Amino acid sequence: MADMGSFRDAVTAWAAGAPGGPACELAARLSVRTAVLLEGPSDAAAVDALAAHHGRDLAAEGVCVLPMGGAMSVGRFAGLLGPSGLDLRLTGLCDERERGYYVRALDRANAAPHDLFVCAADLEDELIRALGVTRVTELVEAEGDLRPLQTFLRQPAQRDRTAQQQLRRFLGTKKGRKIHYGRVLVEALDTAGTPAPLAGLFAGL
DSSP: OOOHHHHHHHHHHHHTTSOSHHHHHHHHHTTOOEEEEESSHHHHHHHHHHHHHTTOOTTTTTEEEEEOSSGGGHHHHHHHHSTTTTOOEEEEEEEGGGHHHHHHHHHHTTOOGGGEEEESSOHHHHHHHHHOHHHHHHHHHHTTOHHHHHHHHTSGGGTTSOHHHHHHHHHTSSTTHHHHHHHHHHHTOOGGGSOHHHHHHHHTO
8 A cells, every 4th residue: 555655755766767657657646735854864863753742643644754864855855856856845854054954955946945944953952952861871771771872972072072962972873773863853842842843843834
C-alpha cells in the first residue's frame, strides 16, 4: 500500500537520477501538498516527534517530511518539488551556515523564502538551549547514556567548551544518537518552550 514513506523514497530516487514518474504518481494519489526540506534524519525525527506530541498526522494532511542527506542537495529537491516540478509548497528548516544554499535554491525554484526557518547553530543546539543543560543531562541519564557522556567530558578537547557545546558535540559522537535524541528532546519540551525555528515551521504546516 502506498504511503508517504513510499513517496519520500520515490523523490529521493528521483533526485538521484531515477525516473520521476513514480514520485509524480504517488504525489497525486496521496494528495501531497507540502514538502518540508530538511538536512538530515535527526531533523526529521524532531519534526515527526513534535507532530506526534501535538496529535497531528502530517502524512494524512499531505505533508511530506523529507530529509535530503545534506543541505547542498536542496537545489535538486526544490527544483523537482517546487513550482517548476510537482508544484508543492516548499518549506524547510536549516542551520545558519546552510542558509545560503536554501535561499538560493528556493529563489531558483520560485518558492517563498519566508517559509524557511533557521537555527542559530543547529536544531540540537536550539533544543539544548530550550530545555537547559540540567534537563538534557537528566534525559541522557534516563536514556542510559550517562557513562558515555562522562567519558566524553573527560576528553581534553572538551575542557574549553561550555556545557551546552559539550552536550551538542556529544549528541553527534555516535551514529544514530542525533536521530534518537531528536525525538527524546522534542518529547521533553512543553509547548511554550519549543524553539522558535521549530515552532515557526510547525505553525505553518
